[in-house]
Amino acid sequence: PDQGSILLDKDGKRKHTRPTFSGQQIFxxxxxxxxxxxxxxxxxxxLAYSLGMTESQVKVWFQNRRTxxxxxxxxxMATAKxxxxxxxxxxxxxxxNEEEDDDYNKPLDPNSDDEKITQxxxxxxxxxxxxxx
Numbered sequence: 001p002d003q004g005s006i007l008l009d010k011d012g013k014r015k016h017t018r019p020t021f022s023g024q025q026i027f028x029x030x031x032x033x034x035x036x037x038x039x040x041x042x043x044x045x046x047l048a049y050s051l052g053m054t055e056s057q058v059k060v061w062f063q064n065r066r067t068x069x070x071x072x073x074x075x076x077m078a079t080a081k082x083x084x085x086x087x088x089x090x091x092x093x094x095x096x097n098e099e100e101d102d103d104y105n106k107p108l109d110p111n112s113d114d115e116k117i118t119q120x121x122x123x124x125x126x127x128x129x130x131x132x133x
Contacts, residue, residue: 019057021053021057021061024051025051025052025053028047028050028051029047029051029058029061029062029065030065032047033062033065033069037062037066037069038062038066039058039059039062044058044059044062
């Protein structure tokens with residue numbers, strides 16, 4: 001695996017290339033990241049040595065991985081919040097409809113005025129168990 005070599009650009013200045021890590025290195029880094037999001041100096045040195053990487057490469061890999069993890073975690077939290085908010089709205093809407101339907105479900109006073117009957121008829125939902133004549 002290329003551990004990041006130094007090249008010269010067109011002006012002859014030193015130019016660093018991005019290191020490419022082997023599948024085995026990435027696997028070991030990911031496994032370690034699952035267990036701990038932050039590595040202390042000695043742990044970082046041990047991991048770097050065992051993987052044939054520099055401490056700096058391990059440190060930067062962990063920094064980048066934490067950034068990726070935070071973004072994913074934030075997106076998941078936002079999705080969960082949207083889902084919860086829509087469920088809350090749905091339940092709130094259902095309870096408001098139940099409150100509005102209290103009058104609809106009460107027995108009708110034969111002496112009710114026409115206005116009240118008209119409002120109740122507007123709330124009527126076809127197929128709601130009415131009698132067919």
